[in-house]
Every structure is written in C-alpha cells, then in structure tokens.
Amino acid sequence: MSMGPLPAASPSLARLVQELHKLPGIGPKSAQRLAYHLIRLPEDEALALADAITSVKRNVIFCQDCQNLTDISPCSICQEPRRNQGQICVVEDPLDVMALERTHCYDGLYHVLHGVISPLNGVTAHDLKLGDLFKRLEAGSVEELVIATNPTLEGEATSMYIRRHLEGRDIRITHLARGLPVGGSLEYSDDQTLRRAFQGRQEL
Amino acid sequence: MSMGPLPAASPSLARLVQELHKLPGIGPKSAQRLAYHLIRLPEDEALALADAITSVKRNVIFCQDCQNLTDISPCSICQEPRRNQGQICVVEDPLDVMALERTHCYDGLYHVLHGVISPLNGVTAHDLKLGDLFKRLEAGSVEELVIATNPTLEGEATSMYIRRHLEGRDIRITHLARGLPVGGSLEYSDDQTLRRAFQGRQEL
Numbered sequence: 414m415s416m417g418p419l420p421a422a423s424p425s426l427a428r429l430v431q432e433l434h435k436l437p438g439i440g441p442k443s444a445q446r447l448a449y450h451l452i453r454l455p456e457d458e459a460l461a462l463a464d465a466i467t468s469v470k471r472n473v474i475f476c477q478d479c480q481n482l483t484d485i486s487p488c489s490i491c492q493e494p495r496r497n498q499g500q501i502c503v504v505e506d507p508l509d510v511m512a513l514e515r516t517h518c519y520d521g522l523y524h525v526l527h528g529v530i531s532p533l534n535g536v537t538a539h540d541l542k543l544g545d546l547f548k549r550l551e552a553g554s555v556e557e558l559v560i561a562t563n564p565t566l567e568g569e570a571t572s573m574y575i576r577r578h579l580e581g582r583d584i585r586i587t588h589l590a591r592g593l594p595v596g597g598s599l600e601y602s603d604d605q606t607l608r609r610a611f612q613g614r615q616e617l
Numbered sequence: 618m619s620m621g622p623l624p625a626a627s628p629s630l631a632r633l634v635q636e637l638h639k640l641p642g643i644g645p646k647s648a649q650r651l652a653y654h655l656i657r658l659p660e661d662e663a664l665a666l667a668d669a670i671t672s673v674k675r676n677v678i679f680c681q682d683c684q685n686l687t688d689i690s691p692c693s694i695c696q697e698p699r700r701n702q703g704q705i706c707v708v709e710d711p712l713d714v715m716a717l718e719r720t721h722c723y724d725g726l727y728h729v730l731h732g733v734i735s736p737l738n739g740v741t742a743h744d745l746k747l748g749d750l751f752k753r754l755e756a757g758s759v760e761e762l763v764i765a766t767n768p769t770l771e772g773e774a775t776s777m778y779i780r781r782h783l784e785g786r787d788i789r790i791t792h793l794a795r796g797l798p799v800g801g802s803l804e805y806s807d808d809q810t811l812r813r814a815f816q817g818r819q820e821l
Contacts, residue, residue, distance in 0.1 A: 423676075423678040423687045423692075424673045424688055425669070425673045425675075425677055427676055428672070428673075429669040429671050429672070429685055430668040430675045431669075432665055433666070433669075435648065435662075435666075436666075437651070438650070438651075445712055445715075446641065447641070447642075448639060449671070449710070449711065449712065450641050450671060451640075451673060451674075451676075452672055452686060456674050458639075459670055459673075459674050460670070460671060460674060462636040462637070462639075463668070463670040463671045464667070464669075465668075466663055466666055466667040467664060467667045468633070468654075469629045469630055469633045469652070469656055469663075470656075472627075473629055473630055473656055482627050482629045483628060484629050484630075497763075506653070508650075554765040561654045601646070615703050
C-alpha cells in the first residue's frame with residue numbers, strides 16, 4: 414500500500430514524520446507512530462531528544478590516539494592509567510569497543526578503524542584509520558596487537574592487510590578465536606561467546 | 618542479555634542512545650545503531666531532525682473545531698469550504714484521519730477523540746475530546762455522525778457511549794461497515810468478523 418502524500422493539516426508534523434522516515438529501519442508507519450509519540454510527550458522530554466542530537470553533533474570528536482568517538486581527546490579509555498599500554502585491540506567501529514568492554518576480559522587499549530577494506534564499496538585502506546594505527550605502533554611500546562575485525566570477508570582482508578604491513582616487525586599479532594560464527598557480526602554476539610573468543614585468541 | 622552500562626567514552630553519545638531507547642519500539646541495539654547513524658550524517662541532516670522535533674513541540678496545537686493536531690486553528694480540513702459541513706466522522710486519533718483521507722471517499726469534517734474509553738487503563742469519557750464533540754453537535758447543523766472508532770472492545774464501548782448520549786436527538790448516526798477485509802480470506806477470518814459480514818450481507 415502506498416502511503417500517499419501526508420495531508421497538510423500540520424506541516425511541522427509532516428516534516429517530523431519525513432525526517433524520522435529517513436532513519437535506517439524506520440518505515441513510514443513507524444515514523445508516524447514515533448512522531449505522534451513525540452507530540453504526546455511532555456515538552457521537556459521531547460526536547461531532551463532534540464538536544465541530545467544537537468549535542469552529539471557539537472561535542473563528539475575522534476580520540477587523537479585510538480580514533481574512537483569521544484567528547485574529550487584523548488578519550489577516557491586512553492587516559493585510564495591502569496590499562497595495559499602494551500596491547501592494542503583493532504576494531505571496525507565504536508560499537509565493537511562497547512561490546513568488548515562489556516566482556517570485562519580485556520584491559521589494553523583500542524584502535525577504531527571506522528570501517529573495513531571493501532573494494533566493492535569503494536573503501537580502500539586510505540579511507541580507514543590505518544595510518545594512525547601504524548604511526549602508534551612506530552612508537553615501539555606495543556607488544557601485542559589483537560585484531561578484532563569481524564569474521565567476514567572484508568574483516569579478514571583488513572586483518573591480512575595489517576599483518577602484511579607489519580611483517581618482520583617485533584609485535585605479537587593475534588586475532589579473536591574462531592568461536593565466532595563465520596559470517597556473523599561481532600556487534601551482535603552474546604557476551605559469553607565474545608568472552609570465549611577473546612580468551613582463546615590465537616597466534617597469527 | 619543485559620547491555621550493561623555504556624562506557625563513558627562519550628557522555629553525549631551515551632545520552633543520545635539513552636534518549637533514543639526511550640522511544641516506543643526502539644531497543645538498546647537499535648538505539649545504538651540510530652545514534653551512530655546520526656553521528657555519521659552530515660551535520661545539517663542530523664540537525665534537521667533535532668529541529669523538526671523542536672518545531673513540532675512549538676507549533677503543533679489542537680484544532681479548535683475538530684481537535685486534530687495542526688499548526689493553525691481551525692485546521693486546513695475544517696477551513697476547506699468545499700467540505701460537507703453536515704457530516705462529522707469521529708475517530709480515535711490523528712493517524713485515523715490520515716488513513717481515511719487517503720481513501721478519497723469522504724468529504725465531510727472530522728472529530729478526533731485522542732483515545733478511547735478504557736476503564737482498565739484509567740481512561741474515562743472525561744479524558745477524551747467528547748465534550749467538544751457534543752458542543753459541536755449543539756449548533757445543530759450536523760446531519761450525520763459517522764462513528765469510526767476501531768472495531769475493538771474499547772472502540773465499541775466508546776461508540777456506545779456516544780450513541781447513548783445522543784439518544785432522541787435528530788442526528789443520523791452510522792458506523793463503518795464490519796465485514797471481510799478486501800484481499801482477505803473467508804477461511805482465515807475470525808468467527809466474529811464472519812458473523813458480522815454475513816449479517817451485513819449486501820444486495821448484488
């Protein structure tokens with residue numbers, strides 16, 4: 414069924430529905446439901462959402478070290494003195510950092526690539542935060558690099574690219590144990606599987 | 618699986634995820650996905666959503682006549698001179714007005730109740746826009762009241778309440794036909810729908 418144009422009873426409302434509909438996974442019906450929900454909310458609660466969006470666009474930056482999204486640079490993880498400065502875990506995106514932090518089994522640092530090498534989608538090594546990673550490794554204080562890209566074709570290719578680039582260097586390179594279902598996504602793994610995979614990481 | 622607290626790498630981000638998670642039908646994972654989507658959007662597109670929310674809270678009011686949500690009162694439907702002023706269609710909420718307008722088969726006015734009588738949820742007749750409806754009918758120019766509440770227990774109860782209140786008044790009261798949904802199948806209809814369809818069978 415086509416939704417047809419929205420009647421112009423309220424242009425503000427029509428515009429809100431339109432904006433919500435642009436979000437991933439929000440269809441026209443969901444957009445309407447959400448818009449009406451926002452209208453029925455007390456003003457301060459609805460404005461809290463608007464403000465959170467504005468604030469994210471104003472405040473969120475890349476951490477100068479790990480490239481994770483943060484409000485302050487270096488980020489709170491990089492600044493934490495108790496973390497093992499000799500380990501860096503490379504992940505595709507910030508959600509992966511959250512997923513790993515939830516397992517409480519890793520106390521090293523991270524490096525967020527913000528994507529994977531994917532020629533089909535026009536993403537090359539230069540579009541990722543790989544240069545920053547190699548620069549961090551130049552400093553020489555890193556003993557282990559845990560590659561935690563997703564167990565997908567692109568994730569493996571990115572892992573391979575990093576390993577090749579570091580060939581002959583005195584750094585221990587590991588990857589997460591293949592307890593993860595191949596073709597799956599790290600972000601959606603349950604904590605237990607993720608913990609097992611982390612603990613069983615293997616020499617490359 | 619518990620999501621656990623979000624790491625405080627970015628309080629702005631954590632707050633946005635939290636605000637999005639409050640929306641109906643948006644779970645913790647969806648809230649994260651949406652938040653990262655908003656972060657990746659160009660600034661003007663993300664702010665367009667924030668602005669649409671703010672604007673809706675500032676501009677949307679109830680139409681003084683039909684109680685629909687609108688930016689101007691009376692709303693554009695009530696102001697349209699070509700519409701039949703002798704018909705009022707009573708609906709539960711603004712989405713129902715949109716649904717009926719899309720059918721292009723009704724050119725009268727509307728009245729939005731903003732809910733249904735539902736004692737279990739603590740909603741009484743006084744919480745709805747029923748007083749405004751009865752006041753509109755006092756004027757005497759309305760010939761037909763089409764009750765288009767949902768065919769649910771609460772919808773029927775609300776319809777019954779309106780009919781009782783208008784007993785003895787010279788107004789034609791109708792409701793939407795009950796029957797088989799177009800494209801539906803007789804075999805899978807529930808007994809109640811089939812009974813109504815049979816009782817309301819029409820001359821071919």
